[in-house]
Amino acid sequence: MADSPSPLLEMQDISMHFGATKALDGVDFTCNAGEVHAVLGENGAGKSTLMKLIAGVLQPTYGQLRVEGRDVFLGSPKAALDHGLVCMFQELSLVPDLTVRENLLLGAPGAGLGWLRGQGLDKARAVLTRIGGTDIRLGARVEDLTLPQRQQVEIAKAIMKKPRLLILDEATSALSASVVESVFDLVREERDSGTAVLFISHRFHEIEALADRVSVFRNGQRVATFMKGDHDYGAIINMMVGQKIEELFPEKQPGAHQSDIVLDVRNFSWEDQVKDVSLTVRRGQIVGLGGLDGQGQGTFLMGLVGLLRKTQGTTAIAGEPSEITSPKSAKHRDIGLAYIPEDRKTEGLILDQSIQENLELAALGRADLDAGDPTLYAGSLEQLALKHGGLELPVSSLSGGNQQKVVLAKWLALGPRCLLLADPTRGIDVKTKTQIYTILRQLADQGTAILLLSTDYEELIQLCDETHIFFEGRIAASLSGDDLTPQNIIAATLNVSAIPQAAHA
């Protein structure tokens, strides 16, 4: 690994302890200029801690960081920025009440507390345009932007700082395939001009596309570092989890397409964002919703659980026409819808409350259930294998994957007839993903109808019995069986009838 006398960033014998927990334990890690270095590991493996140390958010308990061979102490994000270490955080670092322009200026190089000149804004605008953010106005408030747009702004903000080391922590998790591709082009360009890139992603095909070198972390230690291509997916996954996982996705059950219809939506429309959508979900079926970001699939799910006013169309549950006007009516026993929202930290959970309190939230409004009864959750918690140090601890103490399990458990306690999920595996490690897939399939087999919105087309193919691809508010294609191929999905997301077979491996 010592391919140059002084790599851009060198971390020596780094340990990070939180009380008794060792998030990182004696880690050596190097980052070379002009190289994309992917970091892999399940949640809790220490990746995020590593990134936070480099970004100056945390300071190591022991160990030394060196930039180009010189010892440095990164006491704050500002100190890290001064060394050219720029992190694009998974938890977005944009200020919601300020405009895009002001947010870009905030972190701009050389911006102190004094007068702000607009330097660098042209570059940021150019970056935004390149990565598909043409419609993002610099005068728009960040709060009014969609999640993908915010990620695009984050990327522009990071590039604008002229990084020597750029950390991308799940930087593209909400972006659609074509945007991701243009982001990757940009990252490659940065790399070729001598920037070191640290890349964290849970999507293997993204790592395949971008990384030069790969490091695998497990339980606070670096397990291995190797050039891309030295190991195949299976070997890498085994390094990450420390145990052999045979298959990521559970097997589909044939015959579900003949069972009773649970959810029957006809001609659903809302404003100009969802147009005339009709679909059915049967008992035991997992139906996928795909498409580029913001094509109406997320809004459609919100509309189903009564979060939107003045929707058009009809919804029938198990043959009964149902008027769902609010999440409270959606979770009523006669309807039995459960909705797992896209943003678990703000919409799915109350982070400061305990795990137990969060679990009780969904059952609280149901007269036929006793929300305080722990047996309501015991089953699903066990099924989900929730890792926690006590149900009385705040949910924020859990890792992202375990937080998502809490969201799932709180809804499963209601025994929903139909489960609506908005991208439930975004930013979650492989092992937890696999668990969630298994549970979804089990639930389906037990008779739950599942509607799964996903940005990961592997999920749409491997997990779903049928997949509807949205384009500009309409269903552009409905795929099932042998039609469910990456080529067809990509073609449908772009709303073209067919693309050459060689376009995607």
Add this chain to the structure above:
Amino acid sequence: MLDYLRSNRREVIAGVVLIALLASYLGTHPRGASTYVLTIWANQCLILGLAACAQFFAVVVRGIDLSVGAVMALTNCVASYVLDGSGIGMAFGMLAVVGAGALCGLLNGLIIVYGRIQPIVVTLATASVFVGAALLLRPTPGGAVNYDLADAITLDVLGIPTALIITGVAVLGFWLPFRRTGLGLGLYALGSSEQAAFQSGINTRLVRLAAFTLAGLFGGLAGLFYSFVTTTGDAGIASGFTLNSIAAVVLGGVLLRGGVGSLIGALAGAFILKTIASLMFFSGIPSLAQPLFEGMILATAIAIGGADMLRARNKLEVFS
């Protein structure tokens, strides 16, 4: 232009309401729109306006300053000792008054930042300290302020009330440039999302310290201007101004959750509140019933400010 109006709609609404109120005030006033009437009106408004500015700096960083009135009382009492004498002496006296306010704010900020205590608790405590100090300085109202200086600052220049000129300078000379500095932006960032501000490389401690120091500084300015209007020192003025400064910033569209609003809004809110009080005075409503009506108008105004929530077609927007 439309974009600009939309993003500053809180200030625009406050401005329109203020103009309407002022028009009806001048219409009902027996002496009409004379310089005399306007000057008295503007002086009253500016006292509260400066107090609201002080409150604004605390609120915008997701804090609150319960010591605004107390800082005014203390600086008012200081002013009653140092604003009579030679020209140079008075110039230094004015600096001392404003400096005393800034020091009070700095003290608040230091305790809040380094003691890691909530602003509401800190300023509740320091408010008593400041009033106590003011009482030691002036157990009973008294002292004097040079009349020539007081006249120069509280009358008019060529028919324009000096108080309005000061307001204009505060907005054009201070606020608009300040908004474009790293500190100005940092205040909003801190109030809107402290985590994001920190991760963007902002020194959050320094910015919070600066915010409370600015709050103290404007409290000092409010105390100074109050001294010029009343020409005496009085330690008993604190409580009314603190609560009214909070009402004023809310009325001016500054959100108590931080990160939203502007100094212009705070000023407009203060002017609206004072104009309503003046309107009451001439409207023939019994003076005992005035707080009732003032409160109702305040509640209505705030409700109108939140009315655009009714248009939200996505129910989640109501909570954001």
